Amino acid sequence: MKQEKSKELYEKAYELMPGGVNSPVRAFRSVGGTPLFIQKAKGARITDVDGNEFIDFVGSWGPAILGHARDEVVEAVTKACEYGLTFGAPTENEVVLADLIRELMPSMEMLRLVSSGTEAVMSAIRVARGYTKKDKIIKFRGCYHGHSDGLLVKAGSAVISNTVPDSAGVPRSYTDNTLVADYNNITSVENLFEQYKGQIAAVIVEPVAANMGVVLPKPGFLEALRIITRESESLLIFDEVITGFRVALGGAAEYFKIQPDLIVLGKIVGGGMPIGAYGGRREIMQMIAPLGDVYQAGTLSGNPIATSAGITTLSILKNNPRIYQELEKKALLLKEAFQPGVEAGVIRVNQIGSLQSAFFTNAEVCDFESALTSDTKKYAEFFHYMLEHGVYIAPAQFEAIFLSDAHTEEDIRYTAEIVREYFTRCR
Ligand SMILES: *Cc1c(COP(=O)(O)O)cnc(C)c1O
Numbered sequence: 001m002k003q004e005k006s007k008e009l010y011e012k013a014y015e016l017m018p019g020g021v022n023s024p025v026r027a028f029r030s031v032g033g034t035p036l037f038i039q040k041a042k043g044a045r046i047t048d049v050d051g052n053e054f055i056d057f058v059g060s061w062g063p064a065i066l067g068h069a070r071d072e073v074v075e076a077v078t079k080a081c082e083y084g085l086t087f088g089a090p091t092e093n094e095v096v097l098a099d100l101i102r103e104l105m106p107s108m109e110m111l112r113l114v115s116s117g118t119e120a121v122m123s124a125i126r127v128a129r130g131y132t133k134k135d136k137i138i139k140f141r142g143c144y145h146g147h148s149d150g151l152l153v154k155a156g157s158a159v160i161s162n163t164v165p166d167s168a169g170v171p172r173s174y175t176d177n178t179l180v181a182d183y184n185n186i187t188s189v190e191n192l193f194e195q196y197k198g199q200i201a202a203v204i205v206e207p208v209a210a211n212m213g214v215v216l217p218k219p220g221f222l223e224a225l226r227i228i229t230r231e232s233e234s235l236l237i238f239d240e241v242i243t244g245f246r247v248a249l250g251g252a253a254e255y256f257k258i259q260p261d262l263i264v265l266g267k268i269v270g271g272g273m274p275i276g277a278y279g280g281r282r283e284i285m286q287m288i289a290p291l292g293d294v295y296q297a298g299t300l301s302g303n304p305i306a307t308s309a310g311i312t313t314l315s316i317l318k319n320n321p322r323i324y325q326e327l328e329k330k331a332l333l334l335k336e337a338f339q340p341g342v343e344a345g346v347i348r349v350n351q352i353g354s355l356q357s358a359f360f361t362n363a364e365v366c367d368f369e370s371a372l373t374s375d376t377k378k379y380a381e382f383f384h385y386m387l388e389h390g391v392y393i394a395p396a397q398f399e400a401i402f403l404s405d406a407h408t409e410e411d412i413r414y415t416a417e418i419v420r421e422y423f424t425r426c427r
Pocket residue numbers: 116117118119121144145146147206211239240241242266267276
């Protein structure tokens with residue numbers, strides 16, 4: 001595979017940006033080799049600056065559920081640009097998008113648009129604390145909620161792959177109020193509620209964890225979180241930055257039929273442009289300025305370009321329920337291809353809808369500890385094999401394979417064949 005241009009750019013980038021990238025996982029640290037510099041992407045195909053084309057299963061880490069540069073989305077964005085890029089004043093687009101979000105996620109009675117998932121989580125935690133007048137939050141080992149100070153504790157995603165367990169530069173006092181429980185382990189949550197009685201503002205969870213690889217909630221786990229938070233006058237926050245509009249149109253809240261107090265969105269909600277959103281019960285959201293005394297603001301929040309991409313993306317999803325059925329079908333087809341590896345005891349596959357991960361372990365993966373039994377060297381080998389065969393999957397074990405509406409059955413069959421070949425060899 002020719003990589004001259006990527007190599008050249010990487011060298012230059014390395015001098016300009018830490019690790020040559022603007023977000024760590026892009027640097028290929030956990031798989032080795034030169035990161036691909038992308039020139040363009042359309043549908044399910046991504047092309048690098050050396051002209052190599054791949055079937056893409058990263059999908060910009062989630063937003064591209066319709067595939068890249070969907071015509072309708074590009075048209076909407078182009079049209080919006082002609083009217084101006086940002087005004088710092090209310091627009092109709094914000095109202096339309098907020099209304100659409102609430103229609104699809106009825107527990108978001110009121111919401112705020114921000115510019116990233118990190119910002120949305122940070123703000124949701126602030127309002128949870130303002131509302132409950134309590135300080136502590138519980139998060140789960142291996143769940144990732146963006147890079148705000150208080151949440152960089154036992155976080156997933158690139159934080160694991162780079163083997164930086166916690167971040168330097170975060171004062172101890174910033175994380176003193178962050179308590180950590182084990183995913184799928186309700187006893188660990190009960191213990192914290194017992195130990196910190198009356199002090200816990202909220203439990204924040206990825207309802208399907210997707211930043212330690214895909215880990216499904218065990219039956220009853222999310223329900224138990226709903227009960228314990230209600231009994232303790234704490235809030236339940238679903239971080240649906242990945243699951244929102246993906247595991248179902250109404251996200252995990254709809255899929256698992258649970259009503260959290262607050263939901264956090266990102267990725268798909270911006271249709272490829274930078275947006276985050278958080279919202280929930282009206283009485284909680286009314287705590288936010290200018291109505292209440294919880295402050296949160298943003299110069300580019302709800303900007304007209306990003307909202308036009310979001311509106312178009314969500315409208316397409318809403319008007320085409322077939323998308324979710326087809327995603328499921330394609331996902332199962334791909335999952336099936338891993339079977340030789342599963343039978344050989346080399347991997348375990350977790351899948352829900354268009355999200356799946358193949359962990360290089362023979363342990364059942366149900367939490368952070370079991371995810372970490374994965375052999376990341378073997379993953380790296382698999383990654384490069386796929387790349388050589390024209391398939392771009394996440395350059396790190398602890399991420400998801402993202403399917404999109406743009407993947408054709410033929411794309412999936414081709415990919416499945418490569419996967420099956422690879423794992424048939426390791427018998
Ligand atoms: C990606 C992600 C975030 C952070 O969103 P950014 O837009 O990258 O700031 C938060 N939570 C989850 C579950 C995510 O996957």
